[in-house]
Amino acid sequence: MRSETSIRLMQGNEACAEGAVAAGMRFFAGYPITPSTEIAEHLAAILPKVGGKFIQMEDEIASISAVIGASLTGAKSMTATSGPGFSLKQESIGFAAIAEVPCVIVNVMRVGPSTGVPTAPSQADVMQARWGTHGDHPVVVLCPTSVAETYTLIVEAFNISERWRIPVIFLMDEVVGHMREKVEIPDSGKLKIVNRAYPDCEPEDYLPFDADAGDGVVPPMADFGTGYRFHVTGLTHDRTGFPTTKRPEVDALIRRLDSKIDKARQEVTFVDEVLTDDADIVVFAYGITARAGAKAVRDARASGIAAGLLKAKTLWPFPDEYVERIAQKARAIVVPEMNMGQLVHEVERASKGKTKVISLTRVDAEPISPSEILSVLKEV
Amino acid sequence: MAKPITYYLRTDKMPHIWCEGCGHGIVLGAVLRAIDSLDLDKDNVCVVSGIGCASRAPGYLDFDTLHTTHGRALAFATGIKMMKPGLDVIVLAGDGDLAAIGGNHLIHAARRNINITTICFNNSIYGMTSGQYSPMTPTGKIATTAPYGHIEEPFDLCELVFAAGASLVGRGAAYHSGPLSRLIAKAIATDGFAFVEAVSQCPTYFGRRNKMKNALAMLDWQKEHAVTKKAASRLSPEELADKFVIGELGTRTRPEYTKRYESIIAAAAKETDENV
Amino acid sequence: MQKSGNTCRAMVENGRPVIINDKWCKGCDICVSFCPKNVLERPEGGKARVARAEDCTRCGICEIMCPDLAIQVVPANDKKKEISGTQGGSVDAK
Numbered sequence: 001m002r003s004e005t006s007i008r009l010m011q012g013n014e015a016c017a018e019g020a021v022a023a024g025m026r027f028f029a030g031y032p033i034t035p036s037t038e039i040a041e042h043l044a045a046i047l048p049k050v051g052g053k054f055i056q057m058e059d060e061i062a063s064i065s066a067v068i069g070a071s072l073t074g075a076k077s078m079t080a081t082s083g084p085g086f087s088l089k090q091e092s093i094g095f096a097a098i099a100e101v102p103c104v105i106v107n108v109m110r111v112g113p114s115t116g117v118p119t120a121p122s123q124a125d126v127m128q129a130r131w132g133t134h135g136d137h138p139v140v141v142l143c144p145t146s147v148a149e150t151y152t153l154i155v156e157a158f159n160i161s162e163r164w165r166i167p168v169i170f171l172m173d174e175v176v177g178h179m180r181e182k183v184e185i186p187d188s189g190k191l192k193i194v195n196r197a198y199p200d201c202e203p204e205d206y207l208p209f210d211a212d213a214g215d216g217v218v219p220p221m222a223d224f225g226t227g228y229r230f231h232v233t234g235l236t237h238d239r240t241g242f243p244t245t246k247r248p249e250v251d252a253l254i255r256r257l258d259s260k261i262d263k264a265r266q267e268v269t270f271v272d273e274v275l276t277d278d279a280d281i282v283v284f285a286y287g288i289t290a291r292a293g294a295k296a297v298r299d300a301r302a303s304g305i306a307a308g309l310l311k312a313k314t315l316w317p318f319p320d321e322y323v324e325r326i327a328q329k330a331r332a333i334v335v336p337e338m339n340m341g342q343l344v345h346e347v348e349r350a351s352k353g354k355t356k357v358i359s360l361t362r363v364d365a366e367p368i369s370p371s372e373i374l375s376v377l378k379e380v
Numbered sequence: 381m382a383k384p385i386t387y388y389l390r391t392d393k394m395p396h397i398w399c400e401g402c403g404h405g406i407v408l409g410a411v412l413r414a415i416d417s418l419d420l421d422k423d424n425v426c427v428v429s430g431i432g433c434a435s436r437a438p439g440y441l442d443f444d445t446l447h448t449t450h451g452r453a454l455a456f457a458t459g460i461k462m463m464k465p466g467l468d469v470i471v472l473a474g475d476g477d478l479a480a481i482g483g484n485h486l487i488h489a490a491r492r493n494i495n496i497t498t499i500c501f502n503n504s505i506y507g508m509t510s511g512q513y514s515p516m517t518p519t520g521k522i523a524t525t526a527p528y529g530h531i532e533e534p535f536d537l538c539e540l541v542f543a544a545g546a547s548l549v550g551r552g553a554a555y556h557s558g559p560l561s562r563l564i565a566k567a568i569a570t571d572g573f574a575f576v577e578a579v580s581q582c583p584t585y586f587g588r589r590n591k592m593k594n595a596l597a598m599l600d601w602q603k604e605h606a607v608t609k610k611a612a613s614r615l616s617p618e619e620l621a622d623k624f625v626i627g628e629l630g631t632r633t634r635p636e637y638t639k640r641y642e643s644i645i646a647a648a649a650k651e652t653d654e655n656v
Numbered sequence: 657m658q659k660s661g662n663t664c665r666a667m668v669e670n671g672r673p674v675i676i677n678d679k680w681c682k683g684c685d686i687c688v689s690f691c692p693k694n695v696l697e698r699p700e701g702g703k704a705r706v707a708r709a710e711d712c713t714r715c716g717i718c719e720i721m722c723p724d725l726a727i728q729v730v731p732a733n734d735k736k737k738e739i740s741g742t743q744g745g746s747v748d749a750k
């Protein structure tokens with residue numbers, strides 16, 4: 001009998017796969033691409049054991065499309081890829097947003113653009129994760145910093161996707177994806193699992209996109225093949241799901257979809273603060289870089305610098321209030337990123353000029369080291 | 381006893397969007413009569429489409445209906461069929477959607493032989509965007525993007541899809557609405573990937589620019605240029621040059637994809653048993 | 657979701673072999689041209705309608721050739737029959 005929790009040594013990609021299954025994911029469609037392929041390989045083996053299904057599609061567009069199709073039958077569905085595939089998936093991610101189809105898209109970031117350095121880490125897809133697809137659309141982007149966090153955070157990704165009927169992007173980087181660490185697997189009963197809200201009306205009264213039948217923002221969602229016989233389209237649509245171009249209805253749809261972000265903000269924002277209470281300088285970091293940031297903060301403290309760490313596990317919606325609060329007391333916020341500076345602009349925006357924001361960029365296919373961050377902390 | 385066609389329609393959404401005399405309504409009628417002839421349960425039918433004139437069809441149909449992104453209907457439908465193999469999954473899309481942007485998904489769905497019935501509303505033009513040539517536009521024809529006459533050759537779509545592995549391929553035409561409907565019924569009843577190319581007319585963009593001023597002229601062209609497989613076998617290549625062959629063109633028996641996946645589930649279960 | 661296929665009932669007295677929904681008909685003349693017995697007609701700028709009901713053999717060609725799904729042939733055997741009309745569908749002119 002498994003004990004309360006079981007301890008395993010896992011690769012990040014493996015933890016992503018196992019966590020997704022623990023969250024109830026039962027359909028995966030993917031396409032081989034370094035550095036995410038292990039997720040597909042692992043799921044090809046374990047999904048059939050839990051009544052789930054795996055398919056390797058002909059390209060990344062087909063994969064996200066199959067995921068959305070499967071989700072419409074009621075199955076929690078996921079795909080995984082890296083930069084080039086993530087770019088290909090964008091149009092259908094937008095479809096999931098407008099048609100409000102829950103799904104999780106894992107992007108294990110590698111150096112771009114284009115083929116770049118397939119086996120090396122990067123964090124340069126952060127803006128693409130938010131704005132990759134065209135048009136105003138809601139999306140939540142989570143980003144784990146460790147293998148253990150990958151396991152627990154992917155469960156949150158599914159919960160958010162099901163609760164708000166939105167695509168959730170799960171941003172890993174090659175290091176988190178490929179490194180191995182200890183993971184305490186909570187007994188499945190312990191995990192908080194959220195499922196989509198189903199309609200409680202009769203099929204003939206069901207209006208698939210009538211949010212008033214739900215909480216005013218998220219309409220209850222029936223499954224295909226259960227007698228509700230409803231229509232889903234990527235065209236702007238009215239409450240019946242049928243296409244409309246009536247201006248008030250288009251406006252209402254776009255604004256309702258967008259409002260999901262603010263309504264969800266509280267429950268989807270995962271940020272850890274380390275020693276920030278009395279911090280004079282704070283490191284704002286995410287993904288693997290946050291691990292280097294944590295070490296740099298410890299070393300800075302050891303040499304008398306009151307440093308702290310703001311670890312963002314939710315990148316979008318951007319944790320404005322955390323940064324704004326820090327900006328009022330800290331002399332500077334240092335933002336190390338494996339890109340030319342992307343989330344640093346959000347940090348500047350949220351700081352409202354109340355503090356100095358220092359961007360530390362590294363784009364040579366190597367992770368940022370603690371000493372690099374430490375030297376910046378010492379210069380401030 | 382055949383139900384009236386309105387039984388399968390979301391009548392409050394009609395009349396449909398297609399132009400006067402467009403063949404797509406005739407082909408859709410053939411699809412619905414095929415569904416009726418098989419007495420399918422409306423709760424068990426799922427119709428998926430891509431983008432284009434033909435792909436607006438599902439909105440009018442009283443089934444579970446999904447209007448996806450351009451070219452991707454078969455990929456979406458694959459996800460649906462994988463998770464609910466018991467559903468009758470039917471893809472309705474145009475020649476541009478299926479054979480141009482969606483070509484990769486078309487040949488792979490056929491290669492997998494997944495039980496999805498695909499009806500290609502082939503009007504040999506991009507109608508929704510008002511008249512560009514498609515992979516099915518015959519050489520020499522005029523289109524907004526072929527103002528000097530089209531220099532490309534169209535696919536033989538049935539050959540292509542059959543070569544990719546489909547269990548059944550066939551071609552029909554709006555003019556022969558009855559036989560087309562029977563061919564579609566056979567496709568739906570096929571336990572594997574079944575593809576029907578339905579030659580349809582686009583008077584507004586194809587006919588007008590290619591000396592066929594209305595639907596009647598285009599239907600007449602279909603009548604004059606369609607030949608059955610048997611008749612075709614007696615014609616010389618020259619005679620066949622401007623003809624198209626209708627009827628069932630290729631069938632084979634291959635294991636169906638979702639059923640084959642059951643063997644994976646069984647193997648996985650056995651492995652689990654051995655490990656316990 | 658939407659109401660089932662047929663939304664209103666149009667009682668049909670005998671002699672009306674074909675029902676044409678003039679809300680759906682777009683006047684393409686296919687039915688008029690394809691009818692083997694020249695039963696149907698369409699006034700200039702108007703919708704198709706039954707002109708010579710007595711000649712109709714209920715062969716159904718008009719129904720299967722109508723691109724607007726606007727035509728339903730009334731089966732001969734039961735004169736008084738509930739035929740699922742269509743919302744706003746009007747019985748043809750005569």
